[in-house]
Amino acid sequence: MPTVARRALSPIRLRVRPGGVLPILALLAVLLVLVGLRQPDFLDPPSLMSFLGRSAPVILLAAGQYFVIVSGEFDLSVGSLVTAQVVVAARLIDSDPARTWPVVLLLLVFGALVGLVNGLVTTRLRVPSFITTLGMFLILVGAVYLWSDGAPKGGLSEEFRRFGRRASEDVPLLGRVPYALLVLVVVAALAVLLMRSDFGRTLVAVGDNPRTAQLSGVRVWRTRTVAFVLSGLAAAVAAILLGGYSGVSFQAGAGLEFGAITAVVLGGVALGGGRGSVVGAMLGALTLELLFALMNFYGVSGALRSTVQGAIILLAVAVSATRSSSR
């Protein structure tokens, strides 16, 4: 009698499944070829490194959003959280290098705290996360404007900005490696490890069928809350990098939540939870960033940009969706 122990599937077959990373890899490859044709030196290590570095914040946000989405929820507050973090950092640091590290620590705590509140309100008060995080979005934006009287104050120290703006020079083979990229690599590795751990598998199970998870001893509320906390932490790290990269502004995080959700879905993760990989989500974000660069290189300029962006996203998702669906 055939049993499960019979054979393991080949890794190739694993990835073609719905929720796998193959479609997004294919799209990424196509875009890379297109960029390479137009701007061959983009693929040289230095410029590639700097591209990856500047994309790091968005990729981190996508990873954070992934945890929340795969557990069956939404986090619409990350964009405003990034803005709030950057503004808070500027005001607290007030250009004083000595305050850099305490403030970095504070930002991480702040991010985790916002995630915790999102998580607890969603799981314990049973407010749909769409509403919870939309409310949090309003609260954060309002509060940070209120606190800073409508215009960011103070300034970020050079030390703080280093994470997002500077690079480790003279690395063999690669040349400059942006610190942001190093941070990204570390966080991405942690995220992958986490998703392979018991917690990660449980998280996906919660998104798939919370009742079963509950009846199998999972503390569903805790698991989901942790996902929100992870998202908040990711937003904090992203804010540190983004603030470093571009400085203080109220626009720092604007629209990032939609970017992150789009990236996650593009990466094959199902909204509603239970399917998809964190690698896919991060690749989705990278693909989106590459798409923007591609448009810069091809001179898709001005107002037409959003049309091209919309068309490519639709096409990509439609092709991968119709190809992976079996009836």
Add this chain to the structure above:
Amino acid sequence: TDEPGGGPAGGSTSAAGSGTGEQSKFFVQADYDAELALLDATPTGPADKPWEQMLNPTMVDTSKFRKAGPHKLCFSNAALNNPWRQVGFKTMQAEVAAQGSRISEFVHVDAEGKDQKQIADINDLLGKGCDALIVSPNTTATLTPAVEAACKAGLPVVVFDRGVSTKCPVTFVNPIGGYGFGHVGAEFVSQRMKPGGKVLALRILPGVDVLETRWSAAKVAFDKAKVDVVGVEFTDGDPAKTKKIVDDYLQRYGTIDGVWMDAGAVAVAAVEAFQDAGKPVPPINGEDQLDFLKVWKDKGLTAIAPTYPTYQWRTPVIAALRILDGQQVANPWKLPQPTITQDNLDRYLDPGMPPLHYAMCGCTDLPGYPQRWK
């Protein structure tokens, strides 16, 4: 490509508003000429109070609005969603405070950038017994009916910043305008770079009238100077996006010889992008925000800062009170629109103020300075 500017793909693929191709439909030659003429006009009024100055004024009679004070002033505000409006509104509040005894109540409603909310707001204010109504419209055309309704209600209406397409308000207060702004910046940038050099135009958003006029005037200047506008990109006012765009353009063209912006919000980010790429910062224009002025001075940039002064937020209050006194006021009330150049940079750069403060606030004499603006 067959466009006058000869820009590569950048211009050819996009429609109105980009490249230096066809002029946008927002371009009105007569207004352009008038504004450029105003740049050189000498204002009337106290020289140390530009917010009370007028350019080529035509005075109108307001005696029918005369009323005994103190007055209740009502203000329908388009939005408070950017530092410019923040600084402006604080300046206005300070002006109200300065006029203390003459104003019994100052009602402020914020439309949060929504046309339809502002229409409702104005309607709402009409029921509140205001003595005068100040409106900063969110959009020119769409707010016109609401403003007309307010005029019909019989109270004096003062419009500032953006206009409305009706003559019914007692006066319309604003500085010279977008053509002047765009022209000053573009002329500076194109004159300081090599002929035929590459200019990158960084814009905030499409479809905002003030910003559109700035760009259309710049376009005229660039076309005249025969420089190559390699790209017209929208940044959404997001510094990160700005840096990415500049980065990619640098990679694509090797060098960029000039940067023009329709607003100063992301000027510092653009400068940083050049620094981070290890390239010299080309001639660039910003606005009178202090962060830009600071970088300008610290790094010795070749730069200029045309302004859209925030002191114009003081004038509507002054105008409203004059109207209620029955004094004549200018209509339109054109305010001077100074430019910050290398020569007068130090006068405006106040390191004690926050980075996003606008130097041209004309607020140093107002109660609560500088604390109110910090």
Add this chain to the structure above:
Amino acid sequence: MPDPPVPLLTLRGIGKSFLGVRVLDGVDLDVAPGEVHAVVGENGAGKSTLMKIVSGGHAPDAGTVEVAGARQAFRGPRDAQRAGIGIIHQEFNLLPERTVAENVHLGHEPVRRGLVDRRAMRERTRELLASIGETELAADTRVGRLGVAQQQVVEIAKALALDARLLIMDEPTAALADHEVELLYGLVRRLQQRGIGLLYVSHRLTEVFDLSDRITVLKDGRRVTTVATADTCTDDLVRHMVGRELSSYYPDRAGPDEPGPVRLTVRGAGNRKLRAVDLDLRAGEVLGVGGLQGSGRSALARALFGVSPFTTGDVTLDGRPVRLRSPRTAMRAGIAYVTEDRKGEGIVPRQSVLDNALLAGRAVFPARSGHAARARRVRDLLAAVEVRAAGDDQEIRFLSGGNQQKVVLARWLALDPRVLLFDEPTRGIDVGAKSAIHDLVRRLARDGAAVLMISSDLPELLGMSDRIVVMRDGRIAGELPAGATEEDVVALAVGHTPQSRTEIDR
């Protein structure tokens, strides 16, 4: 069995593959008007897939479907309905947020002057429910509030509402208690008299023999044989299905010395659904729990597992008082619970077989002997319960219902529980696997676990239990020793003397 000229349904050479795995291969089958044609086979043999093909839910890769001589290519269930084919699915196809009437008429709501005729819907629902002996159920109850058995009744009414000429029943009795099965019998016979053809899938061979005219046996997606019911016997059928002899259906009960000390005691416990429950559960015994639908059997299991905990009374485990506040606390105390609603509460559908089996261990117990060792252990268990899947990384939703159940069992066995609560553990499980599960349950008891087994399958309840408690209205109505009869159980369950059975039979 007379052979009518034009069969109602003719299947020729039906084949179907999922993701490259062949599930059906050249299946032929026909159904005559007024015939009850039973389809039997092991879990995963392809029965439900075949039924879905006939009812338009899946498109076949090969072969033809003819209805009353006309060839059909269904593009969807709607086409099949148009052709007069109705189906009672194995898994519930009901919307919990909608009312009974809305569910029953979903897809073909009666309209009057362009508008849905709600009154007609209610009326018709009432009639349909009455025709299967369900008079208590209101047509505008939200289905989500119903217990599993009542949902099954709704599911049947829903299929009947179509006025089909061919009705497919895919394990219609899996969730039904005994007396309801009787009602279903009556229904089937009435339909048969009206000339309606029936395809009847069931693992309960008694039903198959009671009801069917012919029987088709499927094995590994192929048709093994089709025989007239009168010409075969249980043993033959089982041999065809399993490919080997199954000697005895139930393993030996516990010997007199096997039940050990009392492991779990419940005294005066109650909650919203249960009152004054007293119970002793010994190590080494299988305690059966009988009762009608809604009598509180599941509620008892859910209370013991901390899902809807007892609010009053005391529970002790191995002599120590415990408070079972949540599934976690119950699991920590060594209790495991196999739920009756597999789809809704048993599986995480889009995760792999392995992840499903590992779920509970991962959630509550950190891997003591390492992750690899735990996974190996679970793989062994999956093999031991004979799960059929393309691999242990296959998504569990693609497994047949019976195989899903085995994965769920493996999940709990991996925790080495001291007390096992089984709620309808063999529902929808084939004879072979059923006897494997029975053996397993018995072995667990032998190894010292205390087993509480809820079952609506009376022969199973009687055959497996060392003792039986029967529930009624949230209380324990009485206790019966091993060797009790079906009549004894029913009498306690309905609170009448045995004669009243006939009354229910009607």
Add this chain to the structure above:
Amino acid sequence: MSALSLLPARRPVPGVFVALALTLAVGWLVVLVDGGQLFNQATTVSLLHVAAGLGLVAVGQTLVILGGSLDLSVAYVISLSTLVAAETMNGSDGALLPAVGLALAVSAGVGLLNGLLVTRFRVNAFIATLGVGLLLKGYLDSNYDGPAGATSPALVQSLGYQRVGPVPLSFLLLLALTGATWFALSRTRFGHHLVAVGGDPEVARLSGVRNDRVLVTAHVLCSLCAGLAGIYLASRLGSGAPRVGTEGLYDLESIAAVVIGGTALAGGRGGVVGTVGGVLLLASIDAIFNQLEVDAFFKQVIRGVVIIAAVAVYARRALRKGAW
């Protein structure tokens, strides 16, 4: 338990109306203490106008959300519709009907595209409608530099500014649309099928519902509602406005209104009456803060808190009721 479960399911008053009543009562009191009057004519009219605009969109949004989908393109559809209407009318009353028809037809076309992407091409609704929104944004951004066209005076005077007592015509239109939608949901096959598809698409399919058709219809109706909202806004603004939809945050706010109104974001549960409650709640919060002249940022904070709190109260109630 059996006795309990056999009770017919009653459809309770959506919790949002409790929150609405509470908000209005507290708001009225606070405004009174502040020396104002919440329910004066001008304020009421403004409140109802705000509600009408958002309401028209939210009713359509309710349909797609009930069906388990979502529409993030509504904001752009609204803008597009104002432009199509105003440019076609170009200030003349004669072109009124063709303009309205054209605006609705264009909107329906966008809805059709959304629907086909979601069903035929199996693109997740979030992405599909976001993408279509981007397409429209590109069109609007590259073709319009600001308001364009002129709404016919007749429309401005009727739909835009006409009112019956304190109730604007547009609000009556919203009530009528709500009534019609409620009727469609509870009394037509389409409505039953839509809720089924939202509840469980597989169950619906196996029951003979043509899921694709139902969802496409819902998307078309949703876009039509957005188109209608656009026409209404054109009548308020006097011209077409390419940014009015996005500035009004109609995408997120309409979804918020739907969810506050008790419709499950996952689909299959809820209704249009609750949505109108949600819209009124949001508009009332706005009106109250307007009256109190609360600082816009502080207001935003409070708004966030109130939205969460309102839904939390509602969720709590539902939890207590739904507990078995």
